[in-house]
Amino acid sequence: MADDATTSRRHHGNRHGRSEHARVAVMQAADDLLLERGFAALTVEGIAAAAGVAKQTIYRWWPSKTAILFDAYVLDAAEHFTDTDHGDLGPDLRDRLSQLATFLTRPDTHAVFCALAGQAQHDPAVAARFRTDVMDPQRARDRQPLQRALQRGHLGTGFDIEAALDELTGPIYYRILLTNQSLPRTYTDQLVTHLLGRLTDTIHVTDQRGVPT
Amino acid sequence: MADDATTSRRHHGNRHGRSEHARVAVMQAADDLLLERGFAALTVEGIAAAAGVAKQTIYRWWPSKTAILFDAYVLDAAEHFTDTDHGDLGPDLRDRLSQLATFLTRPDTHAVFCALAGQAQHDPAVAARFRTDVMDPQRARDRQPLQRALQRGHLGTGFDIEAALDELTGPIYYRILLTNQSLPRTYTDQLVTHLLGRLTDTIHVTDQRGVPT
Amino acid sequence: MADDATTSRRHHGNRHGRSEHARVAVMQAADDLLLERGFAALTVEGIAAAAGVAKQTIYRWWPSKTAILFDAYVLDAAEHFTDTDHGDLGPDLRDRLSQLATFLTRPDTHAVFCALAGQAQHDPAVAARFRTDVMDPQRARDRQPLQRALQRGHLGTGFDIEAALDELTGPIYYRILLTNQSLPRTYTDQLVTHLLGRLTDTIHVTDQRGVPT
Amino acid sequence: MADDATTSRRHHGNRHGRSEHARVAVMQAADDLLLERGFAALTVEGIAAAAGVAKQTIYRWWPSKTAILFDAYVLDAAEHFTDTDHGDLGPDLRDRLSQLATFLTRPDTHAVFCALAGQAQHDPAVAARFRTDVMDPQRARDRQPLQRALQRGHLGTGFDIEAALDELTGPIYYRILLTNQSLPRTYTDQLVTHLLGRLTDTIHVTDQRGVPT
DNA sequence: TGATAAACGAGACGGTACGTCGAGTCTTCGT
DNA sequence: ACGAAGACTCGACGTACCGTCTCGTTTATCA
Numbered sequence: 001m002a003d004d005a006t007t008s009r010r011h012h013g014n015r016h017g018r019s020e021h022a023r024v025a026v027m028q029a030a031d032d033l034l035l036e037r038g039f040a041a042l043t044v045e046g047i048a049a050a051a052g053v054a055k056q057t058i059y060r061w062w063p064s065k066t067a068i069l070f071d072a073y074v075l076d077a078a079e080h081f082t083d084t085d086h087g088d089l090g091p092d093l094r095d096r097l098s099q100l101a102t103f104l105t106r107p108d109t110h111a112v113f114c115a116l117a118g119q120a121q122h123d124p125a126v127a128a129r130f131r132t133d134v135m136d137p138q139r140a141r142d143r144q145p146l147q148r149a150l151q152r153g154h155l156g157t158g159f160d161i162e163a164a165l166d167e168l169t170g171p172i173y174y175r176i177l178l179t180n181q182s183l184p185r186t187y188t189d190q191l192v193t194h195l196l197g198r199l200t201d202t203i204h205v206t207d208q209r210g211v212p213t
Numbered sequence: 214m215a216d217d218a219t220t221s222r223r224h225h226g227n228r229h230g231r232s233e234h235a236r237v238a239v240m241q242a243a244d245d246l247l248l249e250r251g252f253a254a255l256t257v258e259g260i261a262a263a264a265g266v267a268k269q270t271i272y273r274w275w276p277s278k279t280a281i282l283f284d285a286y287v288l289d290a291a292e293h294f295t296d297t298d299h300g301d302l303g304p305d306l307r308d309r310l311s312q313l314a315t316f317l318t319r320p321d322t323h324a325v326f327c328a329l330a331g332q333a334q335h336d337p338a339v340a341a342r343f344r345t346d347v348m349d350p351q352r353a354r355d356r357q358p359l360q361r362a363l364q365r366g367h368l369g370t371g372f373d374i375e376a377a378l379d380e381l382t383g384p385i386y387y388r389i390l391l392t393n394q395s396l397p398r399t400y401t402d403q404l405v406t407h408l409l410g411r412l413t414d415t416i417h418v419t420d421q422r423g424v425p426t
Numbered sequence: 427m428a429d430d431a432t433t434s435r436r437h438h439g440n441r442h443g444r445s446e447h448a449r450v451a452v453m454q455a456a457d458d459l460l461l462e463r464g465f466a467a468l469t470v471e472g473i474a475a476a477a478g479v480a481k482q483t484i485y486r487w488w489p490s491k492t493a494i495l496f497d498a499y500v501l502d503a504a505e506h507f508t509d510t511d512h513g514d515l516g517p518d519l520r521d522r523l524s525q526l527a528t529f530l531t532r533p534d535t536h537a538v539f540c541a542l543a544g545q546a547q548h549d550p551a552v553a554a555r556f557r558t559d560v561m562d563p564q565r566a567r568d569r570q571p572l573q574r575a576l577q578r579g580h581l582g583t584g585f586d587i588e589a590a591l592d593e594l595t596g597p598i599y600y601r602i603l604l605t606n607q608s609l610p611r612t613y614t615d616q617l618v619t620h621l622l623g624r625l626t627d628t629i630h631v632t633d634q635r636g637v638p639t
Numbered sequence: 640m641a642d643d644a645t646t647s648r649r650h651h652g653n654r655h656g657r658s659e660h661a662r663v664a665v666m667q668a669a670d671d672l673l674l675e676r677g678f679a680a681l682t683v684e685g686i687a688a689a690a691g692v693a694k695q696t697i698y699r700w701w702p703s704k705t706a707i708l709f710d711a712y713v714l715d716a717a718e719h720f721t722d723t724d725h726g727d728l729g730p731d732l733r734d735r736l737s738q739l740a741t742f743l744t745r746p747d748t749h750a751v752f753c754a755l756a757g758q759a760q761h762d763p764a765v766a767a768r769f770r771t772d773v774m775d776p777q778r779a780r781d782r783q784p785l786q787r788a789l790q791r792g793h794l795g796t797g798f799d800i801e802a803a804l805d806e807l808t809g810p811i812y813y814r815i816l817l818t819n820q821s822l823p824r825t826y827t828d829q830l831v832t833h834l835l836g837r838l839t840d841t842i843h844v845t846d847q848r849g850v851p852t
Numbered sequence: 853t854g855a856t857a858a859a860c861g862a863g864a865c866g867g868t869a870c871g872t873c874g875a876g877t878c879t880t881c882g883t
Numbered sequence: 884a885c886g887a888a889g890a891c892t893c894g895a896c897g898t899a900c901c902g903t904c905t906c907g908t909t910t911a912t913c914a
Binding site for chain 3: 677754757758760802805808809810817818836
């Protein structure tokens with residue numbers, strides 16, 4: 001029954017546009033093969049074969065195998081991240097970084113992120129898309145807690161949000177891309193602690209919980 | 214004359230081992246082509262042609278084009294870094310990070326570092342060598358100022374050197390690999406300032422949780 | 427106005443059977459493209475585009491691009507050949523061969539004939555249809571003058587009509603398909619003269635040129 | 640032993656030029672596949688696979704699959720034809736045409752000749768090479784008996800050798816390419832008989848067997 | 853003073869994947 | 884019911900590099 005339904009739905013192309021079946025199968029196959037064999041062994045022919053799809057169908061909708069991974073990544077990222085406002089910078093930031101660490105550590109998303117970041121080093125066009133479609137949105141997400149704290153007046157006027165973001169997330173990406181070390185909750189919490197400690201020191205306005213003294 | 218000298222030096226093989234001329238020409242050609250066309254367009258055949266060398270000669274001495282870049286990188290890195298002891302953590306660290314930023318910003322070394330870091334994302338073997346031959350030595354260099362300060366007793370017993378290194382260098386690699394932003398002296402100095410501020414805070418003013426004593 | 431008429435005639439499918447407009451446009455487009463670009467560059471997609479017709483419409487009515495050419499050829503051939511009985515073998519044959527030579531020399535029909543003959547070498551099915559639909563009818567047409575002469579008693583009983591047809595038309599096809607030489611009237615006339623000369627020799631009745639016996 | 644010898648001889652390419660093994664294997668494979676599956680199913684990939692050779696090796700030495708067939712054809716033709724001078728036009732011509740008929744009837748050479756002749760209809764470049772490398776040399780061979788007869792003075796001054804060649808060989812090619820009929824010795828002998836009969840008639844010098852009256 | 857042996861240039865080889873083209877099939881909508 | 888549109892699977896195209904393999908040449912060194 002389910003198979004029948006799937007088969008009947010699986011149209012082979014018509015004037016209404018592309019086959020959803022093919023779109024999903026390709027992205028799934030690319031993800032799977034990336035995880036199994038690594039990016040070096042990832043070929044368009046291999047993806048096509050694994051997805052049960054013609055090579056031409058892939059080239060019709062994606063300019064390169066990297067583009068497939070971008071689509072897969074963006075989809076995953078949109079699902080993964082949520083923003084909850086605790087009304088306090090500390091918990092907000094700790095949640096954020098923890099979510100990021102979890103996302104970049106999950107085997108499938110880790111593989112895709114690293115593959116894209118790696119390819120960005122080799123191809124300026126990939127680098128550009130990587131920044132606009134991956135890094136910029138992520139940074140926007142990570143900026144939210146700080147932005148809210150700023151609006152609440154919990155951050156001094158001289159506070160440099162961008163520098164803080166670099167210092168909070170830089171070490172995480174460092175471990176992901178360069179040392180392949182784990183990212184336990186204690187690690188990301190410590191990053192937040194260090195930042196907040198600096199805040200206490202400089203502005204003398206709030207305690208760790210962001211409550212004015 | 215110079216040409217003659219070059220030609221005479223350029224032996225076509227003998228029983229005393231490899232041709233220095235070929236070794237240098239290959240590494241130089243690889244570097245040049247990487248800078249001109251990018252890693253994606255870097256091929257062993259292209260390097261061989263540019264170096265005026267047979268493909269087999271490259272394969273005789275290097276297992277892959279990545280290995281050529283490793284050799285070139287290690288050479289450059291050994292030349293670049295110097296360690297001067299100012300007897301004070303601040304200046305030592307500022308010098309260190311500035312040197313690192315300069316090295317990773319120079320067009321040629323930037324290209325090689327990014328190419329290797331990128332390839333490390335795609336190939337576990339490259340990743341392993343990248344850590345042992347590139348990241349570990351660099352981290353050892355960067356650790357020196359902190360180690361000296363520790364020995365001088367200028368750091369509290371609870372101070373976590375490895376975490377500090379992550380937080381000092383993470384943002385630098387982040388900008389190099391992911392956002393392609395510049396790394397001015399003010400930026401690296403600020404990183405040090407933030408760390409030192411935290412030290413002051415932790416040792417003399419607050420406890421580790423940032424609560425004023 | 428004319429455009430309106432055309433447009434109104436050009437129905438986009440209805441329940442009254444196939445579109446005459448599409449049928450003609452396809453054959454015309456196939457002919458044109460064959461002449462312009464040659465058979466090697468003739469594609470069903472190209473014909474469809476040139477005819478302003480969907481690919482499926484072609485496949486609905488013709489099994490292959492060769493079949494289109496067959497249809498076009500048969501149409502042309504039916505129009506071209508006429509049979510006039512001069513009551514004399516010589517003039518009848520000379521007219522026949524001249525008509526054949528003219529037909530096979532006209533750029534459009536030449537192209538189609540050669541394309542089909544060529545494809546017949548590569549595909550047994552095409553070869554079969556080529557013989558039944560092209561060569562056999564043509565040979566039947568060419569046989570008529572001889573048949574009439576036979577009935578008139580102008581040919582000896584031992585005369586081999588089929589051999590004569592081979593020797594009359596063989597050289598013509600030879601020049602068309604293999605040497606691309608011209609086929610002037612003098613050439614075809616000479617073929618007839620040679621045959622008739624042989625007749626004189628064998629039957630000892632009259633020759634057709636009026637040379638006294 | 641033989642295998643060893645073959646294996647040791649089978650070099651994989653070196654500075655002395657191309658591999659003879661590959662050259663022969665490709666031509667043999669092309670011939671075999673042509674005979675087995677026909678020209679329509681003949682692909683460079685198929686030839687490469689059958690010959691145990693890389694596709695690139697074929698493209699290195701032949702611009703197209705047609706070129707391979709030309710090479711194979713020329714080789715076969717050079718081996719097949721011999722010219723013996725009986726001192727008499729009749730026997731010389733009869734031998735000639737019989738040899739031609741045999742050659743064009745042998746399954747392997749028949750397939751190659753038809754494939755090339757067919758492709759010549761589709762591609763002007765093939766047509767040109769077909770004329771210079773196949774038809775012209777063959778016609779030169781077939782012309783020899785007539786040329787000798789002319790030099791012996793056995794042909795009248797007004798005798799048109801080229802027309803005679805058309806009329807002798809045209810019917811043969813006609814049967815090969817267009818009707819796929821057999822070419823028994825009696826058929827080719829009859830062609831010669833008809834020509835000689837015409838000679839007797841016109842020059843009154845020799846009888847049908849070429850013996851002076 | 854040759855003979856020897858290592859490394860050289862050159863470049864053909866068997867392969868793998870590339871990105872493109874066209875073939876022939878299928879489905880939907882509009883007329 | 885048929886045509887236009889166009890996405891689909893499939894197979895072959897010709898190209899680019901891969902890494903491997905001789906082959907003939909060069910040249911320092913050792914017999």
